[in-house]
Amino acid sequence: xxxxxxxxxxxxxxxxxxxxxxxxxxxxxxxxxxxxxxxxxxxxxxxxxxxxxxxxxxxxxxxxxxxxxxxxxxxxxxxxxxxxxxxxxxxxxxxxxxxxxxxxxxxxxxxxxxxxxxxxxxxxxxxxxxxxxxxxxxxxxxxxxxxxxxxxxxxxxxxxxxxxxxxxxxxxxxxxxxxxxxxxxxxxxxxxxxxxxxxxxxxxxxxxxxxxxxxxxxxxxxxxxxxxxxxxxxxxxxxxxxxxxxxxxxxxxx
Ligand code: XBP
Ligand code: MG
Numbered sequence: 001x002x003x004x005x006x007x008x009x010x011x012x013x014x015x016x017x018x019x020x021x022x023x024x025x026x027x028x029x030x031x032x033x034x035x036x037x038x039x040x041x042x043x044x045x046x047x048x049x050x051x052x053x054x055x056x057x058x059x060x061x062x063x064x065x066x067x068x069x070x071x072x073x074x075x076x077x078x079x080x081x082x083x084x085x086x087x088x089x090x091x092x093x094x095x096x097x098x099x100x101x102x103x104x105x106x107x108x109x110x111x112x113x114x115x116x117x118x119x120x121x122x123x124x125x126x127x128x129x130x131x132x133x134x135x136x137x138x139x140x141x142x143x144x145x146x147x148x149x150x151x152x153x154x155x156x157x158x159x160x161x162x163x164x165x166x167x168x169x170x171x172x173x174x175x176x177x178x179x180x181x182x183x184x185x186x187x188x189x190x191x192x193x194x195x196x197x198x199x200x201x202x203x204x205x206x207x208x209x210x211x212x213x214x215x216x217x218x219x220x221x222x223x224x225x226x227x228x229x230x231x232x233x234x235x236x237x238x239x240x241x242x243x244x245x246x247x248x249x250x251x252x253x254x
Pocket of ligand 1: 121
């Protein structure tokens with residue numbers, strides 16, 4: 001069976017959106033609501049263990065703010081804060097602040113040229129995905145992806161495999177026909193749970209995660225003149241650029 005599809009995580013994989021994107025947007029939403037909550041870079045790294053913005057806010061209150069008196073309508077407050085955070089985040093992307101990671105655009109372009117199918121499997125809110133694709137790739141880039149599985153479309157977020165099952169089912173694919181791209185341990189567990197081979201590109205928040213079970217762990221996908229560094233996994237030789245030929249060698253079909 002040949003490789004037919006590439007399925008991408010978004011945050012941390014397509015772009016480094018967490019520290020200077022989502023984190024800033026959460027803090028703006030908190031300030032806008034008159035809350036004294038502030039997530040610095042270190043704390044946010046710990047909070048990333050919980051996927052999903054609404055889930056992350058609830059976790060913060062439970063774990064770090066025992067002093068906080070929850071209002072009776074706490075659920076509604078979380079919903080309002082999350083909507084405000086999404087507005088701040090998409091506005092931030094609209095100002096062109098967050099570029100794609102090295103090699104992402106190159107690999108997407110090659111995959112499209114060679115007729116591979118593309119999809120997204122993410123925990124983040126659909127509007128955030130649209131804004132990133134629009135501003136970091138091209139206004140029409142959403143149409144490059146056959147399925148965009150995002151946010152609350154499944155009940156259980158990563159590390160549950162549900163979002164990958166959702167995408168595979170809609171594409172009519174078995175796991176052996178696709179490969180997942182992830183940056184985090186939660187993402188890897190989700191993709192592997194659905195039976196997908198997984199390429200990891202790490203970032204500052206995730207380089208110490210446990211990536212056992214990944215096909216290969218790289219610092220990034222590599223560009224001509226800016227090769228990736230192999231961190232663990234399959235032996236890779238060559239130019240330090242993850243292209244479709246190298247990918248097909250790394251994830252041969254059954
Ligand atoms: C990353 C996440 C998300 C974002 C916040 O998911 O954990 O929760 O930090 O997004 P992935 P929302 O790497 O799978 O894209 O606030 O929209 O939930
Ligand atoms: Mg991620």
